[in-house]
Amino acid sequence: MKSDIQEKAECTSLNKLNMQLLPRIWRHWVNPRQRVSKYFPALALQQLTEQITLSEQRHTGQLRFVIESSLDTANLCHHTTARQRAQYWFGNLGIWDTAEKSGILVYVLFADRAVEIIADRGINTCVSMVHWQQICNRITQAFQHHRYMDGLTAGLDELTELLVQYFPRTHAGTNELADEVILR
Template sequence: MAGPAEAAEQAAVGNKMRTHHFLRRLDHNRVTQAIKKAEGKSSGQIRVFIQRGKFEDDALPRAERRFLQLGMQKTRDRNAVLIFVAPRAHKYAVVGDVGVHEKSGEEFWKKLVHDMRAHFKNEDFNRAIILAISEVGKLLAAHFPRTGDTINELPDEIAQG
């Protein structure tokens, strides 16, 4: 997985909001379609996970554990990326597996979480998540182009827990 410095942000994810309110405002269909579109150009895999409940510790270790629990490290090319959002904790993280991190460098992750921050702060959750999917998709397409034997290794739907 990617190193911690480049992948996490502890910023306001909008105002205080229960996870079920966040999930109601999240356009699940648009997010899933954005994942399908991004993955359609590469062999990479993208997942979005919404963490229920509040916690005080850093989001990155939780995101890294969830990455492993979802089996994302098992992709053939080690090219999976998890977008982890914890609305109640007002935190988020983006975690890339070793194959992605080797190609991206730390600046990519820093810029990505920075760009997401403004949208989360304005409570434009859909835009923040779809922006991340799009940018990760471009990175994956550049370094892990789709081939004839590319398969969808992970579900595209939003996971939560």
């Protein structure tokens, strides 16, 4: 049986947790896909998709971009992080299953203003976590100035240079993954 002190401590902890969760829930509710699509118009996403296609002609890496406007309430209540969602998409899109293990996901959770990069084993052995984080930080800085597409394009350029350095295209290859940017 719990003492009164233990129950009060648990209740206080739960209230504190709920108070921290409410602002996050609000941010996600006010950032539906329709609103976020203003910052990522269809034409701009198509241009980014074309840039990904051009990038992949220079190396054997596979790039995917996912922009998720917000999370549903269940994910919020389970305290799902942007990193966890990025890992979900990495697996769901099969980025882990490329021939040279050189797949990279750039994931944006817009409501949290979070950017994550998940890289497969092959490229991860060549590039440090610090370098991935620096690229994420530069994208995030562009977002802070409302330069969303500029941030993603600059991130793509940096990733392209890394992939050209470590996985240069030396032969005609196949495009293993779709290049289309996902906005949901």
